[in-house]
Amino acid sequence: MSYKVSLLPGDGIGPEVAGAMKKCVDATGVKIDWEECIVGEHAVKKFGTPLPESVLESVRKNKIAIKGPIATPVGTGFRSVNVQLRQALDLYACVRPCKYYEGTKCKFPEVDLMIFRENTEDLYAGIEFDINTKEAKDLITTINGMQAKQIRPDSAISIKPISIFNSRRIVKYAFDYAVKHGRKKVTAVHKANIMKFSDGLFLRTAREVAAEYAGKIEFQDVIVDNMCMQLVQKPELYDVLVLPNLYGDIVSDLCAGLVGGLGIAPGANIGENMALFEPVHGSAPKYAGKNMVNPTATILSGVLMLRHIKEDQAADRLENAVRAVIKEGKDVTYDLKPNRNDPTAVGTQEMADAICRKLK
Ligand code: NAD
Numbered sequence: 001m002s003y004k005v006s007l008l009p010g011d012g013i014g015p016e017v018a019g020a021m022k023k024c025v026d027a028t029g030v031k032i033d034w035e036e037c038i039v040g041e042h043a044v045k046k047f048g049t050p051l052p053e054s055v056l057e058s059v060r061k062n063k064i065a066i067k068g069p070i071a072t073p074v075g076t077g078f079r080s081v082n083v084q085l086r087q088a089l090d091l092y093a094c095v096r097p098c099k100y101y102e103g104t105k106c107k108f109p110e111v112d113l114m115i116f117r118e119n120t121e122d123l124y125a126g127i128e129f130d131i132n133t134k135e136a137k138d139l140i141t142t143i144n145g146m147q148a149k150q151i152r153p154d155s156a157i158s159i160k161p162i163s164i165f166n167s168r169r170i171v172k173y174a175f176d177y178a179v180k181h182g183r184k185k186v187t188a189v190h191k192a193n194i195m196k197f198s199d200g201l202f203l204r205t206a207r208e209v210a211a212e213y214a215g216k217i218e219f220q221d222v223i224v225d226n227m228c229m230q231l232v233q234k235p236e237l238y239d240v241l242v243l244p245n246l247y248g249d250i251v252s253d254l255c256a257g258l259v260g261g262l263g264i265a266p267g268a269n270i271g272e273n274m275a276l277f278e279p280v281h282g283s284a285p286k287y288a289g290k291n292m293v294n295p296t297a298t299i300l301s302g303v304l305m306l307r308h309i310k311e312d313q314a315a316d317r318l319e320n321a322v323r324a325v326i327k328e329g330k331d332v333t334y335d336l337k338p339n340r341n342d343p344t345a346v347g348t349q350e351m352a353d354a355i356c357r358k359l360k
Contacts, residue, residue, distance in 0.1 A: 001123065003030070004061075004088060005032050005033070005064045006037055006065035006066075007037065008065060009067075010068030010070045010283060011041045012071055012282070013068070013293045013348075016293065016348045017068055017293065017297070018066070018280065018298060019349070019352075020299060020352035021299045021301065021352075024295075024318060024355050025305070025306065025318070027317050027356040027359050030306060030311045037054070038055075039055055040283075044078075050081045051085065056085075060089065062272070063274045064308065064309060065277070066276070066302060067249075067276060068279070068283075068298060068303055069282045069283040070082055079126050082355035090274075091271040091274065092118065092170060092173075092270070093119060093173045093271075094267060094268070095177075095270060096110075096252045096267045097113070097266065098114075098256060098258065100112065100260075100261060101259070101260070103336065104259060104326060105261070105338070107258070108259070110235075111235045111255075111258055111285060113241060113255055114174075114178075115237070116170055116173060116241065117243050117244075118242075118248060119269055120245070121161050121163060123159075123245070124245040125159065125161055125245075126158075128158045130153065136155070138153060140153060144172070162198040162202050164201065167205040168208075169240060171209040174186050175209060178213075178239070178240050179216060185218040185239040186213075186239070187246075188219070188221040188242050189222055189241055189247055190203045190223065207219070213334050226241075227241075228254060231254060232254070233260055235255070252265070256280050256281075260336070262280055263293065263296055263335045264300070264336075265280040266280070266301040267280065268301070268304045277299075277304050279300075279301055281297055291348050292333065292348065295333075296322055297323055299352065300322060303319045321356070325351065332349055333346060333348065333351050
């Protein structure tokens with residue numbers, strides 16, 4: 001049997017890490033018919049848009065996709081293609097495992113966290129009004145007329161919607177995962193002490209869902225700033241984390257740092273009947289085209305994809321091969337060497353080749 005998968009190589013280091021992932025997944029023997037889609041900066045040059053409709057059509061048709069990172073201009077320019085993909089395909093659950101692999105620069109070998117980030121709303125919704133626009137002025141006038149706290153006229157505004165529907169389905173997803181995978185505890189992360197309505201609603205909904213799992217899975221909630229401190233001091237106390245979109249984005253990079261860096265942190269974006277896999281890291285433009293960066297995060301995203309299509313044996317073999325290469329510490333990229341300037345560090349493609357050689 002062969003699977004059709006949309007492959008979005010992306011920008012910057014994307015094509016290099018996506019190519020390395022493709023090589024490793026193919027080497028497992030699972031037959032994949034890759035449908036390559038141009039997105040990001042390459043698509044702007046070719047089609048005048050970073051996300052052509054044909055890309056969405058490909059993912060909707062194949063229902064499985066894997067992508068490299070896609071760059072987003074900071075402060076100006078087009079909106080994030082990554083966010084557009086998640087919203088347009090309703091990939092509501094962002095799943096980011098964070099675990100220790102022997103050989104990485106990890107100070108916490110006990111870490112084995114699962115992060116579930118809501119993927120469609122919150123400040124990430126992209127509902128914004130720029131300074132001095134008619135919309136921003138009207139909004140400021142309306143809001144200033146509704147309550148005592150006054151928004152300054154020289155403000156830009158970003159809206160933070162949090163709904164019961166989206167909070168419920170991400171929290172439920174986290175609990176169902178915990179039950180299915182023998183996890184013990186779910187921690188909801190929020191700032192409901194300050195954002196009493198939006199984060200308050202997320203927390204209330206999380207408590208309601210938790211009650212449905214009482215006796216099976218333990219539940220606690222932690223305020224996001226405290227959570228950051230707890231994670232860098234005693235991450236072993238945590239098991240499954242569930243967060244609204246923005247906190248999920250920040251905390252998952254923090255957790256990637258705990259287990260050895262962005263180079264090894266994979267991710268998945270899951271919807272009702274579709275899934276898109278991608279590394280947590282971005283397009284790292286300064287390394288683009290240098291065959292230098294670590295392909296592990298994208299290869300492990302490939303492992304998540306293999307598990308999603310129920311090719312568990314191939315997934316285990318590929319994960320074990322990655323584990324073996326990192327543990328050996330010889331054919332690894334600069335970020336996995338004790339010293340970043342180590343001349344024995346290998347390139348992206350050479351590390352992928354070493355992983356293929358370890359596949360049994
Ligand atoms: P980044 O993740 O691209 O890079 C930050 C740093 O992390 C790099 O300079 C590098 O030191 C390290 N790093 C990242 N990937 C690595 C790898 N595979 N191996 C070794 N080291 C690695 O973050 P950034 O510089 O903030 O963002 C660059 C661009 O990526 C921006 O345009 C941003 O919008 C985009 N981005 C995209 C995604 C996505 O596609 N999902 C995610 C995050 C950022």
